[in-house]
Amino acid sequence: MTSVTFTGLSGRIYEYFPQAFDAEWFAVAGNYAFAYRPNGVWAPLYFGETSSFATRIPGHEKRASATLLGATHVLAHLTPGGAAVRQAEEEDLIRAYNPVCNVEHRTAGPGLFGLGRRVGATLLTGHAQPKRRATLLGDW
Numbered sequence: 001m002t003s004v005t006f007t008g009l010s011g012r013i014y015e016y017f018p019q020a021f022d023a024e025w026f027a028v029a030g031n032y033a034f035a036y037r038p039n040g041v042w043a044p045l046y047f048g049e050t051s052s053f054a055t056r057i058p059g060h061e062k063r064a065s066a067t068l069l070g071a072t073h074v075l076a077h078l079t080p081g082g083a084a085v086r087q088a089e090e091e092d093l094i095r096a097y098n099p100v101c102n103v104e105h106r107t108a109g110p111g112l113f114g115l116g117r118r119v120g121a122t123l124l125t126g127h128a129q130p131k132r133r134a135t136l137l138g139d140w
Contacts, residue, residue: 004042004075006033008092016075021063023074025053031089032057032076034066034101045071046101047093049079049086062101069100 004016016033030053034046045066050056057074079086094102 004035006044006093007096008089009096010092012089012092014077014089014093016077018073018075021057021067021071021074025057027052027054028078029053029080029082029086030076030078031086031093032074033093033099034060034062034071034073035075036070036072038070042075043070044075044093044097044099045069046099047090047097049083049090051083051086066101 002018004018006014006016008014014031016031029049029051031047031049032053033044033048035042035044037043046062048056048060048062053076057076063071079089094104
């Protein structure tokens with residue numbers, strides 16, 4: 001299976017694996033992202049962590065918003081070490097990518113499609129400045 005690599009604001013590298021939203025999820029702990037792949041580059045719309053994929057992913061409160069914005073997959077991986085390790089990873093990635101569906105840990109600056117600091121809008125959309133539009137999440 002092809003993996004997806006994200007780099008946190010700390011410089012730490014995290015490897016995720018694409019899964020369908022309706023995949024069979026197990027009661028194991030890990031980190032995940034709701035994302036889509038425009039022009040061959042994965043764009044995270046939401047980063048999260050859980051003690052159980054089986055109870056967290058089905059019926060997730062951000063799934064509808066992320067799907068409306070184009071999310072097609074859950075990118076996930078197991079994270080050993082407990083809640084503090086998972087939460088640190090989640091915060092590191094949110095601060096790096098500024099995904100639009102996350103509320104906590106976002107940084108100032110662009111948040112369109114989670115591009116934030118790491119990936120510019122030109123790379124993913126071909127536009128220097130993305131157009132803004134109203135959504136369930138407000139203007140973006």
